[in-house]
Every structure is written in C-alpha cells, then in structure tokens.
Amino acid sequence: MAGTSALSMPLEKPRMPVIRERGQREVFCGLTGIVWMHRKIQDAFFLVVGSRTCAHLIQSAAGVMIFAEPRFATAIIDERDLAGLADVNEELDREVTRLLQRRPDIRLLFLVGSCPSEVIKLDLGRAAERLTERFLPDVRVLNYSGSGIETTFTQGEDACLAALVPEMPKPATVEGKRSLLVVGALADVVEDQFRSLFEQLEIGPVDFLPPRRSNELAAVGPETRYILAQPFLSDTAHALEERGARRIAAPFPLGEEGTTAWLKAIADEWNIPSVHFERVTKPARTRAKTAIRHYVEALEGKRIFFFPDSQLEIPLARMLSRELGMELIEVGTPYLHREHLAEEFALLPENTQISEGQDVEKQLDRCHAAQPDIVVCGLGLANPLEADGLTTKWSIELLFTPIQGYEQAGDCAALFARPLARRRKLEV
Numbered sequence: 001m002a003g004t005s006a007l008s009m010p011l012e013k014p015r016m017p018v019i020r021e022r023g024q025r026e027v028f029c030g031l032t033g034i035v036w037m038h039r040k041i042q043d044a045f046f047l048v049v050g051s052r053t054c055a056h057l058i059q060s061a062a063g064v065m066i067f068a069e070p071r072f073a074t075a076i077i078d079e080r081d082l083a084g085l086a087d088v089n090e091e092l093d094r095e096v097t098r099l100l101q102r103r104p105d106i107r108l109l110f111l112v113g114s115c116p117s118e119v120i121k122l123d124l125g126r127a128a129e130r131l132t133e134r135f136l137p138d139v140r141v142l143n144y145s146g147s148g149i150e151t152t153f154t155q156g157e158d159a160c161l162a163a164l165v166p167e168m169p170k171p172a173t174v175e176g177k178r179s180l181l182v183v184g185a186l187a188d189v190v191e192d193q194f195r196s197l198f199e200q201l202e203i204g205p206v207d208f209l210p211p212r213r214s215n216e217l218a219a220v221g222p223e224t225r226y227i228l229a230q231p232f233l234s235d236t237a238h239a240l241e242e243r244g245a246r247r248i249a250a251p252f253p254l255g256e257e258g259t260t261a262w263l264k265a266i267a268d269e270w271n272i273p274s275v276h277f278e279r280v281t282k283p284a285r286t287r288a289k290t291a292i293r294h295y296v297e298a299l300e301g302k303r304i305f306f307f308p309d310s311q312l313e314i315p316l317a318r319m320l321s322r323e324l325g326m327e328l329i330e331v332g333t334p335y336l337h338r339e340h341l342a343e344e345f346a347l348l349p350e351n352t353q354i355s356e357g358q359d360v361e362k363q364l365d366r367c368h369a370a371q372p373d374i375v376v377c378g379l380g381l382a383n384p385l386e387a388d389g390l391t392t393k394w395s396i397e398l399l400f401t402p403i404q405g406y407e408q409a410g411d412c413a414a415l416f417a418r419p420l421a422r423r424r425k426l427e428v
C-alpha cells in the first residue's frame with residue numbers, strides 16, 4: 001500500500017482547513033455503480049470482464065435476482081487467461097455472441113474493465129470497436145473501467161456516462177435552440193418530479209443523462225447548458241465541455257435549500273422571472289421544509305463525522321448543518337473538485353474541517369478521539385466502528401435511495417435520524 005503523507009492547507013473563500021492524505025484507503029471499486037446504473041438505462045447490459053471476486057462484489061451489492069433477468073453479468077477471467085494460455089479476445093467475443101443471441105432485448109452493451117482485465121492488459125476499447133462492427137445496427141458496444149485501482153465507487157457512474165458522451169449526436173443545426181441537460185443518474189421518480197417542475201417553469205427542452213433508453217441520447221453542442229445532479233462526474237463534465245456544452249454552476253439538489261438553489265440557477269439561465277419561480281416552487285418547498293422539520297429534534301446539535309466514500313459528503317454536510325442543525329466534525333471526501341463544489345463551499349460553515357483522500361488509520365484515530373454521535377462511512381468500516389460503540393450510516397445507501405429533490409428531502413434526513421433512533425433503542 002502507498003506510503004502516507006498529510007498536509008493541511010486552507011481553501012480560500014471561505015477559509016476552510018483541508019487535510020490532504022494519501023495512505024491506506026477503505027473504499028469500494030467503480031463496479032458498484034452497475035448496481036444503480038443497470039436500473040436506469042433499460043435496454044443496456046453491463047458485462048464485467050473480471051474475476052470471481054468482481055462477480056461476488058456485484059452480486060452481493062445488488063442482491064441475488066432469482067426471478068428477474070438481470071442486466072449485468074461477469075465474464076470470468078480464469079487462470080488459463082491469466083497465464084496467457086487462452087486467447088481472451090476470442091473467448092470474450094464468444095461470450096458476447098452467446099449473450100446477445102440469448103438476450104435480443106439488449107441494445108447497448110457495456111464491457112466493464114476490472115483490475116484483472118487491466119493486469120492482463122486486455123484492450124476493451126478495441127474489443128468494443130470490433131464487437132460494435134459485428135453487431136451494429138442492433139447493438140452498440142461501449143467500454144469503461146470500473147477497476148478498483150485508485151478509484152472510489154461512484155467513479156463507475158462517471159466513467160460510464162463519459163463513455164456515452166461520444167455517442168451523443170450533434171444538434172441538427174449549428175444555431176440550435178438552447179437546451180438543458182441534467183447529468184447524473186437520478187431515480188425515475190425524482191426525474192419525473194424535476195420534469196414536471198421544468199415544464200411549469202417553462203424551461204426546455206430538457207434531457208437527462210443517462211437516458212432511460214439508449215436511443216434517447218440527447219444531442220449535445222454549444223447551445224447545450226448542462227447541470228450536474230451528482231457531484232462526482234468530473235470526467236463526464238469534461239467530455240461534455242469538449243463538445244461545447246456549458247455548465248450551469250449550482251449547489252446540488254439535496255435538501256430544500258439545495259434543490260431551490262439548483263433550480264434557481266437553471267431558471268436564471270432561462271431568464272425566468274423570480275415571481276414565477278416563487279409561485280411554481282413554493283408548494284414543494286413548503287412540503288420539503290415540513291418534512292425536514294420532522295427530523296430536526298432528532299438531529300439538531302448531533303455531531304457528525306464523514307469518512308471519504310461516496311463523494312456526496314460535501315453537499316450532504318451542507319444540508320445537514322444548515323437545514324438540520326448538525327455539527328460537522330470532519331467532512332472527508334475522496335476527491336475535492338473545487339470548481340464543481342464552489343457553490344457548496346460557500347454555504348458550509350466557516351472553518352469546517354475538510355479532508356481529501358484517506359489514511360484510514362489516522363482518520364480512525366481522529367474519529368475515535370472526537371467520539372461523534374454518527375459516522376458516515378463505507379461498509380468495511382461500519383462494523384468495527386459499531387463494535388466500538390459508534391453509530392454509523394452506510395454511505396452506499398445514499399446512492400441506492402432517492403434523496404434528491406423536494407419530495408425526497410425528508411427521506412434524506414430520515415436516513416441519518418434512523419441509526420440514532422436504533423442506537424437509543426438498543427441502549428434502553
């Protein structure tokens with residue numbers, strides 16, 4: 001494992017101390033993203049080219065689906081492949097052919113790279129090109145890496161969406177109409193709520209990335225204004241900007257305040273009058289505030305410590321401190337994207353202790369010393385911390401549960417109130 005180093009430097013405006021660490025980390029790999037991505041693009045299939053370990057990870061993260069036809073699988077690289085005794089490309093082509101014959105509903109196939117496929121230097125980009133040639137027009141084959149080397153689990157979604165960007169068509173005309181692209185996988189119910197609000201606000205045309213079906217990929221060009229719905233999509237943002245799209249800067253749509261600021265940034269880009277914005281959003285804002293208020297008593301004044309895992313930590317910390325009165329002890333995040341998070345930093349309490357990267361032993365020492373009321377962390381740390389008497393929240397649940405938007409603001413708060421209530425009951 002890498003050596004450790006730590007340095008502390010402040011983030012300007014507002015000033016915030018940042019601990020930067022590189023050492024042993026406790027994170028899941030990018031394959032995990034398949035668990036929520038396969039539900040989003042309904043005619044896509046994710047074929048992991050990996051080991052039995054990769055297959056176990058996906059199956060245990062997704063739960064075993066006995067009755068459904070799953071939309072993901074693992075093509076196992078075995079000892080013969082690793083020893084160079086078999087032609088892995090031939091085997092892969094054979095497996096893909098078999099899969100596509102059995103599943104004619106598949107229109108988009110992702111070959112997902114893993115640590116083993118990278119170790120044997122299997123060129124999945126070339127394999128995807130070769131297979132696309134063979135299976136077009138029925139099936140397009142793309143590839144991305146979900147490997148665990150130097151990544152964190154939400155990067156799988158970023159890599160997957162970035163792989164889709166080159167497939168997005170150009171607008172029909174150079175002087176196209178301004179359009180909105182919402183970037184980041186959202187639960188269908190959340191997407192429908194946002195669509196309805198955009199319609200009432202008279203903002204459009206609106207598309208989402210990823211789309212629900214692979215043939216619904218939006219056109220992208222200089223008239224595209226995109227907004228991130230998730231804070232971990234730096235590669236996708238970069239790819240969209242290469243196509244001329246411009247980002248609308250905003251906090252992320254978590255909590256009543258975050259959702260309002262996110263929608264307002266879009267509304268301002270479309271020059272929607274404030275009065276109209278207020279009128280359209282007011283009922284949902286009121287509902288969100290009421291739902292959140294329900295959890296203030298349980299969470300106000302409680303001290304929270306975030307280990308770096310999902311990359312949602314900074315927007316969540318902002319919501320929990322500003323809307324629920326929680327006290328932030330340390331907000332760890334695997335990576336700090338200063339540009340995409342600038343509006344979030346502006347809302348965090350001054351002098352919030354941020355940490356970027358991880359040296360897990362040192363961070364555990366800080367956590368134990370602080371004795372927070374609740375710790376947000378990955379599955380690997382949750383059990384030992386619980387055994388030490390700390391209350392934990394699994395960060396991966398924040399990806400599996402719809403938490404964005406007004407109608408989910410209460411559910412998001414509930415995710416943090418529940419472990420505290422459970423701990424109280426156990427103590428009685």
Ligand code: SF4
Pocket residue numbers: 029030031050051053054055057113114115116146147148149
């Ligand atoms: Fe493990 Fe790497 Fe496979 Fe992820 S991609 S399950 S880290 S071997």
